[in-house]
Amino acid sequence: MIYLLEDDDSIRKLVIYTLESQGFQAEGFDRPGAFWRAMEQQQPELLLLDIMLPEEDGLQVLRRLRAGAMTRRLPVILLTAKNAEYDRVLGLDSGADDFISKPFGMMELVARVRAVLRRVQDAPAETEYRVGELYVCPQRHSVRAAGREVALTCKEFELLCLLLENSGRVLTREIIMDRVWGSSFDGESRTVDVHVRSLRSKLGPAGSCIETVRGFGYKIAGGQRA
Numbered sequence: 001m002i003y004l005l006e007d008d009d010s011i012r013k014l015v016i017y018t019l020e021s022q023g024f025q026a027e028g029f030d031r032p033g034a035f036w037r038a039m040e041q042q043q044p045e046l047l048l049l050d051i052m053l054p055e056e057d058g059l060q061v062l063r064r065l066r067a068g069a070m071t072r073r074l075p076v077i078l079l080t081a082k083n084a085e086y087d088r089v090l091g092l093d094s095g096a097d098d099f100i101s102k103p104f105g106m107m108e109l110v111a112r113v114r115a116v117l118r119r120v121q122d123a124p125a126e127t128e129y130r131v132g133e134l135y136v137c138p139q140r141h142s143v144r145a146a147g148r149e150v151a152l153t154c155k156e157f158e159l160l161c162l163l164l165e166n167s168g169r170v171l172t173r174e175i176i177m178d179r180v181w182g183s184s185f186d187g188e189s190r191t192v193d194v195h196v197r198s199l200r201s202k203l204g205p206a207g208s209c210i211e212t213v214r215g216f217g218y219k220i221a222g223g224q225r226a
Helices: 009-021 032-041 058-067 085-093 106-122 155-163 175-183 190-209
Strands: 002-005 026-029 048-051 076-080 098-100 129-131 134-137 142-145 210-213 219-221
Touching: 002 032, 002 175, 009 026, 009 098, 009 106, 009 219, 026 032, 032 058, 032 155, 048 058, 058 085, 076 106, 085 210, 098 106, 129 155, 142 190, 155 175, 155 190, 155 219, 175 190, 190 219
Parallel strands: 002 026, 002 048, 048 076, 076 098
Antiparallel strands: 129 134, 134 142, 210 219
């Protein structure tokens, strides 16, 4: 299913007709309110989104989608009469997957839709790790402990992911230093201990999954990869 949020009746009807004639299921909405109600019932594979809309503009709609846990990865192609470079950059920086300026050809639109859907289908599946009350998704840079989001520094996050990728294996401080900080780093192995302590503190009770193996290094036991 493809959704189209476009307040111009003639454009909306033509785009829906074209998509359906090319084998897609499509549904159009003239106002964001109707679109959000439809989203509560069914999420589409892709959204075609006009920028100039009543109630709230397309960029506001896009930001709301990107802020939602269930919609942040929904592919979005912006459709707009604005064709200045600033508007294109603003749209793409707000999280759009593609940008088409009006007027556009219907076959070009269909080609862009197919290209975006192809990229989504070809994208590698997300990796998820679960250890007790700890949940980590490296692709989304998401870390949750007992259901709450945990903010980590870049190195803390890389260290946690490295341990999860090697769940059940003991990693020496030297291996961790090399993988996370690089072979050119001149710091002491104590740096690893400091970051592990910080990780445990931020993760709370979930941090107990990081085990110290005396004389060797650290490991995570019992991790489940999805």
